[in-house]
Amino acid sequence: MQIEILRLSHRIRRDPRLSTHLALTARAFLASKIYYSGDKDSSLEATINKVTSQFGGNFKIEHIEDPVKLINEKKDEEFLIIHLSVYGLTLNSILKKIKVQKDILVIVGGEKVPPEIFKESDYNVSVTQQPISEVSALAVFLHVILRGEELNAKFSNAKIQIIPSAKGKEFKK
Amino acid sequence: MQIEILRLSHRIRRDPRLSTHLALTARAFLASKIYYSGDKDSSLEATINKVTSQFGGNFKIEHIEDPVKLINEKKDEEFLIIHLSVYGLTLNSILKKIKVQKDILVIVGGEKVPPEIFKESDYNVSVTQQPISEVSALAVFLHVILRGEELNAKFSNAKIQIIPSAKGKEFKK
Numbered sequence: 001m002q003i004e005i006l007r008l009s010h011r012i013r014r015d016p017r018l019s020t021h022l023a024l025t026a027r028a029f030l031a032s033k034i035y036y037s038g039d040k041d042s043s044l045e046a047t048i049n050k051v052t053s054q055f056g057g058n059f060k061i062e063h064i065e066d067p068v069k070l071i072n073e074k075k076d077e078e079f080l081i082i083h084l085s086v087y088g089l090t091l092n093s094i095l096k097k098i099k100v101q102k103d104i105l106v107i108v109g110g111e112k113v114p115p116e117i118f119k120e121s122d123y124n125v126s127v128t129q130q131p132i133s134e135v136s137a138l139a140v141f142l143h144v145i146l147r148g149e150e151l152n153a154k155f156s157n158a159k160i161q162i163i164p165s166a167k168g169k170e171f172k173k
Numbered sequence: 174m175q176i177e178i179l180r181l182s183h184r185i186r187r188d189p190r191l192s193t194h195l196a197l198t199a200r201a202f203l204a205s206k207i208y209y210s211g212d213k214d215s216s217l218e219a220t221i222n223k224v225t226s227q228f229g230g231n232f233k234i235e236h237i238e239d240p241v242k243l244i245n246e247k248k249d250e251e252f253l254i255i256h257l258s259v260y261g262l263t264l265n266s267i268l269k270k271i272k273v274q275k276d277i278l279v280i281v282g283g284e285k286v287p288p289e290i291f292k293e294s295d296y297n298v299s300v301t302q303q304p305i306s307e308v309s310a311l312a313v314f315l316h317v318i319l320r321g322e323e324l325n326a327k328f329s330n331a332k333i334q335i336i337p338s339a340k341g342k343e344f345k346k
Contacts, residue, residue, distance in 0.1 A: 017191055021306030028303035051304055086335055087342040091324055118340050128323055129335045130201035131224055132312070133194030139309030140316050148317075150301055151264055162259055162302045167291050169260040 002103040003031040003142065004079070007134075008067055008110030008117065010038035021135050022108065023048045027059040029142035029150045031106075034060070037067045038110075056158030067107075071120050074105045081121045083107040084137045088124030091144060097123065098145060106141065108134040175276040176204040176315065177252070180307075181240055181283030181290065183211035194308050195281065196221045200232040202315035202323045204279075207233070210240045211283075229331030240280075244293050247278045254294045256280040257310045261297030264317060270296065271318060279314065281307040 005026045010019050019036065026034045027048070034048075040063040052059045064070050071081055082094075082104055098104070107117060118124055127137040143150065163170040178199040183192050192209065196217070199207045207221075213236040225232045237243050244254055255277055271277070280290060291297055300310040316323065336343040 014190075017187075018194065021191065021308060024303075025305050025309040028301045028305045029309075055303055087338055087344075089337045089339060092321075093337070118342075124338070124340065126335070126337060128201045128326070129337065130197075130228055130326075130328070132198050132201045133308050135194060135306050135308040136198040136202075136312030139305070139312050143313050143316065144321075148265075153301070153303075155303070162299070164262045164266070164299060164302060165260055165297070166262060167297065169291075171260075 003145075004074070004103075004105050005031050005034040005138065006067060006070060006105055006107045007034060007036040008038065008107065008113060010036045010041060010044070012039040012041045016041065016044055018135065019044055020047055022138060023061060024051060025135055025139050027052065027057065029139060030146060030153060031142070032059065033062065035062050035064045035070055037064055054158075054160045056155030058156070068116055068120060071105065071107070077103070079103045079105045080123075081105050081107065082141070083117055083121035083124045084127065084134065084141060085109065085113065085118070085124050086126050086129065086131060088126040090129065091125055091127055091141065094123045094125055095144070104145070106138065108138055176318075177247070177276075177278050178204050178207040178311065179240060179243060179278055179280045180207060180209040181211065181280065181286060183209045183214060183217070185212035185214045189214065189217055191308065192217055193220055195311060196234055197224060198308055198312050200225065200230065202312060203319060203326060204315070205232065206235065208235050208237045208243055210237055227331075227333045229328030231329070241289050241293060244278065244280075250276070252276045252278045253296075254278050254280065255314075256286075256290055256294035256297045257300065257307065257314060258282065258286065258291070258297050259299050259302065259304060261299040263302065264298055264300055264314065267296050267298055268317070277318070279311065281311055
């Protein structure tokens with residue numbers, strides 16, 4: 001299963017930290033790539049690429065202009081398109097439908113998500129039916145899809161590796 | 174099981190959106206209260222209280238001056254103290270130890286977490302051993318502890334209730 005993320009409508013003045021947390025979450029929860037629309041943000045890209053270079057793996061970040069065009073390209077590649085929205089169907093209700101598929105594009109908003117995104121997605125999915133955060137929605141969605149596989153995943157080519165510790169801060173370099 | 178959250182070192186200029194996302198996540202994942210240290214932020218409190226008044230439940234937010242004092246009070250009340258840190262023990266390795274306990278205080282940083290927090294916590298716990306986000310770490314930790322109970326939880330006294338929908342935006346008022 002290949003997992004890619006699309007973050008809609010990044011705003012360079014308002015969202016840099018949330019988009020950073022979102023991209024780091026995508027990487028740690030075994031997505032291979034995050035696309036983002038809205039403002040191109042070289043500083044965001046540099047932050048994420050630095051983490052990947054230090055902590056390993058092959059996670060990519062790419063700015064795109066047109067989310068609907070990307071969605072259509074991913075449909076042609078037979079990705080299942082999942083849009084996380086508080087208004088969507090419950091996570092439990094769509095789980096069986098997701099398991100049969102191979103690759104997934106997970107879309108997260110963005111302040112105002114245009115109606116095309118709801119329409120073009122195979123499933124609009126809500127994590128809890130309560131206002132939460134795109135960061136927590138993405139994390140729990142991927143945790144459930146991966147059945148917790150991410151909790152003990154190892155990343156290739158890591159220059160820094162954190163060693164689980166009861167009270168201290170241990171890592172290998 | 175009663176779940177409370179402690180958010181360390183909130184900075185009013187830098188963290189308002191992340192702390193908002195963290196508090197909303199705490200509420201949706203069935204915590205009863207979030208304490209926060211650092212800058213007192215009336216706007217953060219108003220945002221969270223407004224969501225609770227609209228979407229229901231009894232979630233509380235409270236500013237505190239001294240995190241270590243709160244931790245000691247919660248220990249006296251026999252709460253288990255869990256500090257989420259990338260450096261901690263793996264989530265799977267401490268799960269059995271958590272299940273026997275009744276109430277939990279979950280602590281999340283903060284840029285630089287003082288050593289006392291590592292020392293005073295019963296368990297320092299890492300969600301993935303990778304740099305992620307306090308928002309995603311909290312969500313996945315609570316999801317695992319609650320065994321997904323939060324996914325279909327109903328909140329009492331909700332003025333707005335979101336109705337799961339395949340393509341649209343539906344809610345009851």
